[in-house]
Amino acid sequence: MIDTFKQIVTERRSIKPASMNGKKINETAIHQLLELADWAPTHARTEPWRFIVYTETGLQKFCQEHAALYKAHTDPEKFTTAKYQGIIQNGEKVSHLIVVYMKRQPTKKIPLVEEIAATAAAMEHILLGAQALGISCLWSTGGMTHHESMKPMLGLAEDDMVMGLLYLGYTDEPLPEGKRNIPLAEKISWHK
Numbered sequence: 001m002i003d004t005f006k007q008i009v010t011e012r013r014s015i016k017p018a019s020m021n022g023k024k025i026n027e028t029a030i031h032q033l034l035e036l037a038d039w040a041p042t043h044a045r046t047e048p049w050r051f052i053v054y055t056e057t058g059l060q061k062f063c064q065e066h067a068a069l070y071k072a073h074t075d076p077e078k079f080t081t082a083k084y085q086g087i088i089q090n091g092e093k094v095s096h097l098i099v100v101y102m103k104r105q106p107t108k109k110i111p112l113v114e115e116i117a118a119t120a121a122a123m124e125h126i127l128l129g130a131q132a133l134g135i136s137c138l139w140s141t142g143g144m145t146h147h148e149s150m151k152p153m154l155g156l157a158e159d160d161m162v163m164g165l166l167y168l169g170y171t172d173e174p175l176p177e178g179k180r181n182i183p184l185a186e187k188i189s190w191h192k
């Protein structure tokens, strides 16, 4: 089992929307991924992860609205048509987009960092599940993901947090090479 798991983990690659081919993921697979996400660890069982799933017309509409946010909130000197068009085009070849956000508990009993961590763990479950199903995925925080205007667009409360946009689809392109820059040994200190 560890060999299979290792293969899923190490062969997973981030695939950009432009490299996807437009093929649709069936909804059962999307449900499977969300079920995996729901098994993330959660301190005090707050289960803070939330998912907004976009596909078809809903996906095109999200990308249009995302691009409109970029236009409305970007300094005219910094605005580029290429980026504006890029945000719209991100929806063209992907099958589904899942916006993942952290739902902050009104009591705030659990530290914020832990609720963010739990939601990130749920996202990683989706990434690994997608890899196991042969689905390409990009965890993106591009465009206006973290801009304050994104929350009202999605109907989120002020204390909620958008964690990322998961673009999902299929690709026909060769996978990018997997690489890590910092040797693992430099990230570990053992105390025996």
Ligand SMILES: Cc1cc2nc3c(=O)[nH]c(=O)nc-3n(C[C@H](O)[C@H](O)[C@H](O)COP(=O)(O)O)c2cc1C
Residues within 6 Å of the ligand: 012, 013, 014, 015, 016, 138, 139, 140, 141, 142, 164, 178, 179
């Ligand atoms: C929190 C987070 C945000 C990311 N945002 C972006 C992004 O906006 N655009 C992008 O191309 N990749 C994004 N990525 C993907 C990383 O670029 C990718 O994970 C990294 O290059 C390592 O490649 P790998 O996932 O194939 O191992 C993000 C990853 C994480 C964890």
